[in-house]
Amino acid sequence: MRRSSTPHALHRLSKKINRWYVQRYIAPQFDSLGSLPDVVNPRSVVIFGDNIHLGKHAHIIAAPDNIIRITSWPSRLGETEIRIGNYCLISPGVRISAAKSVQIGDNCMFAANVYISDSDWHGIYNRIRPFRSEKPVVLENNVWLGERVIVNKGVRIGENSVIGAGSIVTKDIPANVIAAGNPARVIKNINPKRRMLKREVLFQDSEHYYEIQDELAKMALANNSWRNWLRVLLKPNKQD
Numbered sequence: 001m002r003r004s005s006t007p008h009a010l011h012r013l014s015k016k017i018n019r020w021y022v023q024r025y026i027a028p029q030f031d032s033l034g035s036l037p038d039v040v041n042p043r044s045v046v047i048f049g050d051n052i053h054l055g056k057h058a059h060i061i062a063a064p065d066n067i068i069r070i071t072s073w074p075s076r077l078g079e080t081e082i083r084i085g086n087y088c089l090i091s092p093g094v095r096i097s098a099a100k101s102v103q104i105g106d107n108c109m110f111a112a113n114v115y116i117s118d119s120d121w122h123g124i125y126n127r128i129r130p131f132r133s134e135k136p137v138v139l140e141n142n143v144w145l146g147e148r149v150i151v152n153k154g155v156r157i158g159e160n161s162v163i164g165a166g167s168i169v170t171k172d173i174p175a176n177v178i179a180a181g182n183p184a185r186v187i188k189n190i191n192p193k194r195r196m197l198k199r200e201v202l203f204q205d206s207e208h209y210y211e212i213q214d215e216l217a218k219m220a221l222a223n224n225s226w227r228n229w230l231r232v233l234l235k236p237n238k239q240d
Contacts (some may be wrong), residue, residue, distance in 0.1 A: 005232040005240060008221040012214070018042055030054050034086060036206060044068065049098075051079055055086035055106065057203045066092035066112065073099050075134075084108075085141070087199040100134040105141035107198040111165070116151040140175065142198050160190055 006014075021042050027033045029047035034056025039045060044062035049072030062068045068090060072080045082098045084090075085106035093113035096102055100118050119134035135154030139145075143157050146165035157163065158175025167184040178188040202209055232240050 002240060004221060005224050005229045006221060007224045007226050007229055008218050010226075010229070011217055011221055034058065036203075036210075044092075046070070049073060049080065049082075051081040053081075053083045055084060055088065057087050057200075057206065058084070058090070059088070059199075060090045061092055063092040068092065069095045069097075071095075071097045073097070075099050087203060089199065098134075098137075101136040103136065104139045105143065105159070107142040107200055108139055109144045109199070111145060111147040111149070113148045114145045114151075115149075118153045120153060142196070146180075160192065160196065162190070 018039060022037055022039045026039060026042050026045060026047065027037075030052050031050065032053045034054060036056060037054070037058045037060065039058075039060045039062070041062040041064060042060075044064050044067040045060060046067055046069045048069070052070060052072050060068060070082060072082050074080065078100075080098050080100055082096060082102045082104075084096075084104040085108065087107045088104065089109040091110055091112045091114070094110045095115045095117075097115075097117045097119070099121070102116055102118050116137060116139075118137045121133070123129065123133055133153070137151060137153065138156040139151070140157065140159040140161075142160045144162045145151070146163055146167065148166050149163045150168045151157070151163075152168070152170050155169050155172060157169065157173045158177070160176050161173050162178045163169060163173065163184055164178065164180030164187075166182075167180045168182040169179070170183040173179045173184060173186070176190040176192045177186045178190065179186050181187075
């Protein structure tokens with residue numbers, strides 16, 4: 001479809017159902033979940049394992065054909081943990097897999113199909129015994145990963161740094177840089193003294209933010225009628 005035919009009332013009802021679903025079925029799967037998570041298509045979010053934590057004002061955008069997976073695999077070598085900070089954005093297809101530890105700071109943004117793993121999962125010579133090849137992954141505050149970025153075990157990415165789309169990060173990336181390539185290397189510096197707007201700014205007045213989002217949706221869907229919505233469902237045309 002070229003545009004949404006959803007009536008605004010149905011849009012609001014769908015948001016309420018999503019919030020209920022998140023609290024009823026998604027929240028219990030986290031060991032801790034911060035306030036006001038905004039989850040699009042929550043039925044396409046898969047959480048598995050223990051010691052998984054997500055901070056406040058998370059924005060998770062899943063899709064039925066591109067689900068999000070956050071997985072903490074049990075290990076005999078000690079507890080495994082995934083900890084994601086506040087104000088983070090997680091896009092469709094993101095996978096985070098931990099056999100030891102994945103630590104993600106505040107204000108981080110992950111584009112579609114990002115993959116983060118702290119393990120090789122099998123040894124080079126012993127390929128029948130999993131794990132034993134893990135090293136913690138740390139993403140500091142305000143890291144931005146472009147589409148299809150892969151972050152390998154033992155990597156630390158410094159604060160404010162950006163990783164270009166399609167890059168594979170095999171070694172530490174310092175703070176305040178843009179890195180890209182396979183393997184990723186620094187291609188540009190970011191001025192740390194220049195004012196930087198982070199996602200947390202959106203939620204300084206969270207009630208106002210959500211009111212604005214609803215008003216924008218109301219404007220965009222204002223001309224959508226129930227009758228036309230049913231027609232589009234049953235018999236769409238080229239104008240839809």
